[in-house]
Amino acid sequence: MTKGSRLRLVLRDVASGCAFASMAVSGQLPLWTLGLYGVALVAALAGKRLFARRAKLTALLLLGVAAVLAVNVTSGALNLVVAACAFAGLISAHRLLSAPDAATDGQVHLSGLLMVAGGAALSGELVYGLFLVAFSVLSSVSMALGVVEAAVPEGEPVPVRAVLRPLATGVTFAVAGAMAFFILFPRLNWNMTGPRAAPGLGPATTGFSNTVRLGGAGTIKDNPRIVLRATLSPDPGGDALNAYWVGRTYDIFDGLEWTNAGGVRREREPLLTLRPGGDNLIHQRVELLPAYGGRTLIALETPSRLGNAVANGSTGSRRTFLQELAGGEARFLEAGLSYSYEAYSLPPGGSGDTFRRLPSVEQDALLALPEALDPRVSQTAARVLNGEREPLAAAQKLAAWLQREHAYTLELSGEREDPLADFLFERKAGHCEHFATALTLMLRTQGIRARLATGFFGGERVNDGYVLRAGDAHAWTHVLVPERGFVTVDATPPAHRPSQGSRLLQRLLGLYEALESRWRNSVVDYSFRDQVDVARALVRPPKGSESTERSRLPPPRAWGAALLAGMVVYAAWRLVTRLVGRPRPHEATRFVDLVEAVLLPARLFRAEGETLEDLDARLAREGHPLAPALAPATRRYLEARFGGRPLRQGEAEQLIRALQRAVTAHVRLEAQRARAAAAEPRARAS
């Protein structure tokens, strides 16, 4: 082995080692795979290619390793991704120990790439980045040496020393340039060029309208898309929050629809104080995701202060003002794809809202009943309450009755004239809006002030925060209790308050939304501002260790994802352009294809670069028996293709049939002749 190829192999092996190390730094790989790979690497570096003789037989070892990993994965002892990474490493180890030829080199480099990708999935720390760079440099140089070696004629020395220096310089420049380009090149946001449609899984499905209309199916309850993410402080802990997140309330019901008596209360407020606060406020940092689709702010019941609102639009993020509407609704003044804001809420039970703060129109509305209210509603309420006058107790009694006597359903077809009476007395089944409306109105018939509240119910723990899904949308009742204010009473059966979607779908959706948000944050939205931040961080080193963790740089996983996506897009683009660019075959060209297919049984093929015209000429020259039959077809083809005289309707079929007949006859004749030729010697012998 020459010096050059030994150097190339050492570089290759060390590059593979770097790639393996990029996975190993995550500390997740099983110890025995580390050991196996280490032994293989040391042996390979020492030039002992143990598997050179029996590559196929030793590949069976890999099967054994795969089986062990599979058992580990199925038993739950090993993560699937980790197992895949470990297997990639062991494939590489096997290849390191095989006979070094061009194919093996390629496989080692390829498995190195796999390992680097695996490392991105497992860790993605700074150490990983270092190993990634080392791998790319070493394997580039090794590959380049391979190219040089292949170009040098057999037996001549490889000019290693001469090429190594320019190679190293080139690779260094390439790596540095690639990093600098991504980090420093002034870039526009990808979505700057035009307004984007609602991102992700199609348009948003929730959102707050100005009214709540009874009737119709509650399809939204099984929608698992995440609409809101919030981090709370103090953090209540626990997997399910089961809290009410209010958006707005309604006070006037006309028999079909809930509306509000009041109008806009305050315009353009940077900070909205809804209710007097207290010492034990719950702070929320809320993010409304694009799937939300509305402009109404959501906060834990009962919100007391909202502010620090930022709308994230297609052109970037900016602060936005808030607007207070009737029903305690707060809205963003500007539309965005997603929003973030901060909210302070009073802890449950102690609502600081006072009735007297409401305008008189709204005070009156809390007892208003629709004109055409079914008299049975009032009668039933009186019967159930049985003299109970205390508002909260009365509400709880009614809610218990509703839950007992009525079923929860999302399948409500058809528009009803009086949906409330239909729910209470006919169908005896409905969803949250029906339950809440029934409770509110029954209370009002008994002279107790109440209103409808809408928002979300639930809160599912994800990392250090909680998420709400579109299916968590909910409606409930606020009962006015003297001296306490509005108190929440929920008439909907507890099991049906949160989202009704399937768990699996929720998991998948959660995964997708997480990926999408990561993608947007790290690649799509990696913008000029982030670059400025990077530059600033370089000039002024961060003060505490906390700020170093919050790096603005996208994680290596995102880099890998961007690269992969780029490659996929490029491949798709190539495919599409090739398909689009492919000229539509001329009619005569299809005819010629038919002719050639017909000629196949007679074993007549076009030679390389030969056209039908040439074939026809050749057959005529050779005096082939099929030449006269082929001539008219060829003639017509040429006329149709180049002479501007297209084939008439049915003419192609006619010509093909004639040719087909001639070919069949010819083939039969040939077969007869062959049989005769075979029979002849036998006859002679006998």
Place this chain on the structure above:
Amino acid sequence: MERISAELGRAVQGKEAQARLVTTCLVSGGHLLLEDVPGVGKTTLAEALARACGLSFARVQFTADLMPADILGAQIFHAQTATFQFRPGPLFRQLVLADELNRAPPRTQSALLEAMAQGQVSLDGSTHALPSPFTVVATQNPVDFSGTYPLPDSQLDRFMLRLSLGHPAPDVEAKLLATRGRAPPLDAVQTVSSPEEVDMLRTLASELRLDGTVADYVVRLARATREHGDIERGASTRAVLALGAAARTQALWEARDFVTPGDVRAVLVPCWAHRVLLRSAVQGVAARDEAAHLLEELTRKVPAPR
């Protein structure tokens, strides 16, 4: 055309393919370059062509001391009228045989080539139109280069087709030996056409349909020669035009009123082999052979329209 070709075949026996190409060149309105060793019938072929078509014929033997005036003509002073009068040179014929063109000095060569390109002669400020049809058949000996001025490549480009006759087949040669003694070969050639008919054929050929895809094929072939690694200089635009014209006449041979890719390929080598400049240092016949070989390879590589 068949008739003309048949008459040519009578004069130069066993060379039907070349006779066809010579006729093609005449009908396409191009000039012909015959390259071959002496004594294979180049001159006979040219004379036979003139006779078969009834064209006025002149033969100019190019020598090292041949001056432009010798072929173009000169102003002669008439003593009686005391005026200069133009006396046309041998070029003012419908078919001119420029024998051993490469022996004449470049000045004379270029005078001839200019006349070929323009179809007219400029002399002392007056322009004299050449007769129509006007065709030059030039011959060149590709082996014996001593004392010659080889034609520059740019001049070669002006010849539409280049042919070499090659030695006749043994049986033809034997027959020649037996019959030649009795009658000169040109006596057998009869006039079967007329200059008017040649003109008519030219018009006919130029009106043949050349489909866009075939034109594209020609262009792609040209580009392939320009991009080929072994070719220093590929086919020029003039070469593309010449190939189109020759292919049209070729289609006429096949009694078609449109051109097929096959027609293009049939005339590709005689039309382009002398126009491409190879990178390798080979000269003369070998260069032509190699160019022909490369062009044939290109016809296999460049896909014909289907």
